[in-house]
Amino acid sequence: MHVARLQASDAGPYRKLMLQAYELAADAFTSTVAERAAEPDSFWVRRLADPTGLSAAFGAFDGQKLVGTVALEFSAKPKTRHKASVIGMYVSPEARGSGAGRALLDAALEHARQREGLLQLTLTVTEGNTPATRLYISAGFQFFGREPMAVLTPAGYQAKLHMWLALQRDAPSRSSSGGGSAVQASGPDVPG
């Protein structure tokens, strides 16, 4: 297994893997298979290689086969371009438990640290998704909020936990609530 930055030419296998994700891990994602299957090819290309540089995606390969992925979405807005979102984390069931998820997240974090002006990453994870939550905690992400009834999944309405990671120790902090919320105060245990 190796991890590499995905390119526009990976859009076909990337689309196939993400459609599998929306189907097999429906509770973990906000989009449905039907919604995403209807997206044009340009949607998938933009996720991997946005012409304005507002995305980066990484793939875990077993030989030539794409078995896992994660992406970053950056902001162009002057007031928010210090933040990026981690999205679309998925490892196909047969490839799980072998370090692919961690290697993908490490690659995304390494890329994020190299990006000028980027200070923090955020993500959301469905409450009760222990594998993903533990992975994010082990990489240093902290909880800062919980949105009740955030998504309607096949299992019913579920909450989303909001997590963030400061990329630099000396990042300016203008809010006393950053990283010190009531949610974080519950310690490293996985909520739900």
Ligand SMILES: CC(C)(COP(=O)(O)OP(=O)(O)OC[C@H]1O[C@@H](n2cnc3c(N)ncnc32)[C@H](O)[C@@H]1OP(=O)(O)O)[C@@H](O)C(=O)NCCC(=O)NCCS
């Ligand atoms: C979450 C996911 C990406 C993890 O991928 P993976 O390749 O199996 O993860 P790794 O083997 O790299 O494990 C890394 C860490 O994740 C956590 N983890 C992974 N599987 C876990 C499990 N079944 N139970 C608890 N923790 C688990 C552990 O902290 C693990 O570190 P450790 O091996 O030192 O204990 C994978 O389970 C997945 O695709 N799930 C469905 C989609 C999903 O939930 N995506 C997240 C959306 S927010």
